Amino acid sequence: xxxxxxxxxxxxxxxxxxxxxxxxxxxxxxxxxxxxxxxxxxxxxxxxxxxxxxxxxxxxxxxxxxxxxxxxxxxx
Amino acid sequence: xxxxxxxxxxxxxxxxxxxxxxxxxxxxxxxxxxxxxxxxxxxxxxxxxxxxxxxxxxxxxxxxxxxxxxxxxxxxxxxxxxxxxxxxxxxxxxxxxxxxxxxxxxxxxxxxxxxxxxxxxxxxxxxxxxxxxxxxxxxxxxxxxxxxxxxxxxxxxxxxxxxxxxxxxxxxxxxxxxxxxxxxxxxxxxxxxxxxxxxxxxxxxxxxxxxxxxxxxxxxxxxxxxxxxxxxxxxxxxxxxxxxxxxxxxxxxxxxxxxxxxxxxxxxxxxxxxxxxxxxxxxxxxxxxxxxxxxxxxxxxxxxxxxxxxxxxxxxxxxxxxxxxxxxxxxxxxxxxxxxxxxxxxxxxxxxxxxxxxxxxxxxxxxxxxxxxxxxxxxxxxxxxxxxxxxxxxxxxxxxxxxx
Numbered sequence: 001x002x003x004x005x006x007x008x009x010x011x012x013x014x015x016x017x018x019x020x021x022x023x024x025x026x027x028x029x030x031x032x033x034x035x036x037x038x039x040x041x042x043x044x045x046x047x048x049x050x051x052x053x054x055x056x057x058x059x060x061x062x063x064x065x066x067x068x069x070x071x072x073x074x075x076x
Numbered sequence: 077x078x079x080x081x082x083x084x085x086x087x088x089x090x091x092x093x094x095x096x097x098x099x100x101x102x103x104x105x106x107x108x109x110x111x112x113x114x115x116x117x118x119x120x121x122x123x124x125x126x127x128x129x130x131x132x133x134x135x136x137x138x139x140x141x142x143x144x145x146x147x148x149x150x151x152x153x154x155x156x157x158x159x160x161x162x163x164x165x166x167x168x169x170x171x172x173x174x175x176x177x178x179x180x181x182x183x184x185x186x187x188x189x190x191x192x193x194x195x196x197x198x199x200x201x202x203x204x205x206x207x208x209x210x211x212x213x214x215x216x217x218x219x220x221x222x223x224x225x226x227x228x229x230x231x232x233x234x235x236x237x238x239x240x241x242x243x244x245x246x247x248x249x250x251x252x253x254x255x256x257x258x259x260x261x262x263x264x265x266x267x268x269x270x271x272x273x274x275x276x277x278x279x280x281x282x283x284x285x286x287x288x289x290x291x292x293x294x295x296x297x298x299x300x301x302x303x304x305x306x307x308x309x310x311x312x313x314x315x316x317x318x319x320x321x322x323x324x325x326x327x328x329x330x331x332x333x334x335x336x337x338x339x340x341x342x343x344x345x346x347x348x349x350x351x352x353x354x355x356x357x358x359x360x361x362x363x364x365x366x367x368x369x370x371x372x373x374x375x376x377x378x379x380x381x382x383x384x385x386x387x388x389x390x391x392x393x394x395x396x397x398x399x400x401x402x403x404x405x406x407x408x409x410x411x412x413x414x415x416x417x418x419x420x421x422x423x424x425x426x427x428x429x430x431x432x433x434x435x436x437x438x439x440x441x442x443x444x445x446x447x448x449x450x451x452x453x454x455x456x457x458x459x460x461x462x463x464x465x466x467x468x469x470x471x472x473x474x475x476x477x478x479x480x
Binding site: 002005025029039040043044045046050053 | 281283286294296297300303304343346347349
C-alpha cells in the first residue's frame with residue numbers, strides 16, 4: 001500500500017508539477033523517507049539503542065516535519 | 077463473562093482452503109484463563125476435532141505459538157483478560173508456515189533455516205570443566221537474554237521479510253547465530269558469520285519480531301549486532317566474504333496487522349491527504365499554474381491593414397506556481413472588411429513560426445514547407461491541420477486575443 005501511495009504521489013507530481021499541494025506532499029514524503037533512513041542508520045551503528053526504537057520514530061518524524069516546514073518556508 | 081471466539085479451521089483434503097468457526101464460551105475468571113485454556117475447553121466441550129499444539133503450558137516449550145487477535149503469541153501466556161471485554165477473540169495459525177490442521181503448523185521450514193546458520197556450539201578447545209564466563213563480561217552482557225529463545229516461531233510469523241526471501245534465515249535463526257558469534261569459545265566464528273551475513277541484510281528493521289517475542293528477546297538487536305560484526309571482522313580478517321543477498325521479491329502483507337496499526341493509520345492519513353489534495357486541486361483550490369484563459373491586448377484596430385495580414389508580436393507572462401514564463405509570440409491578424417481572423421503563428425506540424433507571404437497570399441512555414449491559404453487551411457506540406465485561431469474581441473477600439 002505504501003509503495004502504491006508513493007507511485008500515486010509521484011504520478012500526481014508529474015501530472016500537476018507546479019501544484020503547491022502536491023509539491024508539499026512530495027516534500028513531506030521525502031522528509032519522512034529520509035527520517036526512516038536516518039532511523040536505520042542510527043540503529044545499525046548502535047548510535048541509538050534498539051530499546052528506544054519507538055521513541056526514535058516519533059523523534060525523527062517530528063524532525064522531518066520541522067525540516068519540511070523550514071525547507072518549505074525557505075523556498076516559498 | 078461470555079466471549080465470542082473465532083478459530084481458524086483447516087483440514088487436509090477438505091472442501092476449502094480454511095475458514096473460521098465461531099464458538100461462544102462462558103469464562104468466569106478471565107484473569108486466570110489463558111487462550112490455551114479456552115482452546116482446551118472448546119475442544120473438550122464443543123468440538124473434539126479442534127487441533128492445536130501445546131506441551132508445557134508455562135511459556136517454556138514454544139509449542140503453542142499462534143496468531144491471537146492479529147498478534148503472534150503463545151496461547152499459554154496470552155491471557156483472556158488482555159483482550160478488551162466485548163471484543164471477539166480470533167485465533168489462527170502462525171503466518172508463513174504450512175498449515176497441517178487447524179492451528180497446527182509444519183515447523184520444518186523454520187528449522188531448516190535454523191540449521192542453515194549452524195546453530196550448535198563447537199568449542200575451540202576441549203574443556204574438562206565448564207568454561208567460566210563472568211556475568212559482567214562484555215560478551216555475556218551483549219548476549220543478554222538472547223539465549224532464552226524457545227524457537228516458537230512467533231518472530232518468523234511476524235516478519236514481513238522471512239516468507240518471501242528464501243535466502244533469509246529469519247529472526248530466530250539469526251538470533252541464535254548471534255548468541256554463538258559473540259561467544260568467545262566458539263570455533264565456527266568465520267563460517268557462521270559468513271552464513272549470517274548472507275541473509276541478515278534482508279532485515280528491514282521493522283521490529284515486528286521484537287514486538288511479538290514472548291520471551292522478550294530482540295532479534296532485531298541481534299541482527300544489528302551481526303551487521304556490525306561484519307565491520308569489525310572485515311578489519312581484522314580477510315576470511316569473511318559477504319555473499320550477495322538474494323533478490324527481494326514482492327512481499328505479501330499479512331492478514332492481520334493490528335500490531336502495526338500505527339503504520340496503517342499513518343498510511344491511511346497519507347492516503348486521505350493525497351485524496352484531499354486531489355479534491356482541492358480539482359475542485360476547491362486552483363493549481364499554481366492556473367491554465368485559465370485570459371485576454372491580451374494585441375493592437376489598435378486602426379493599426380490593422382485592411383485587406384492584408386498584419387503580424388503583431390505579443391508578449392505576456394504565464395505564472396506556473398512560483399515560476400514565471402515570459403512568452404513572446406507573433407499573432408497574425410487577417411482583416412478583410414469587417415471580418416477579422418487571428419491566427420496562431422505556430423505551425424501545427426512541429427511548432428515553427430509561420431509567416432505571411434503577401435506576394436502569394438499564403439502563410440508559409442520555412443522549416444518543412446508547410447503552406448496555408450488565407451483562411452489558414454493546409455495547401456501543401458506536412459502540417460496535419462490548418463492554422464490554429466485565437467478567439468478575439470474588440471474593446472474600446474483595440475483588438476484582444478485570448479491566450480491560455
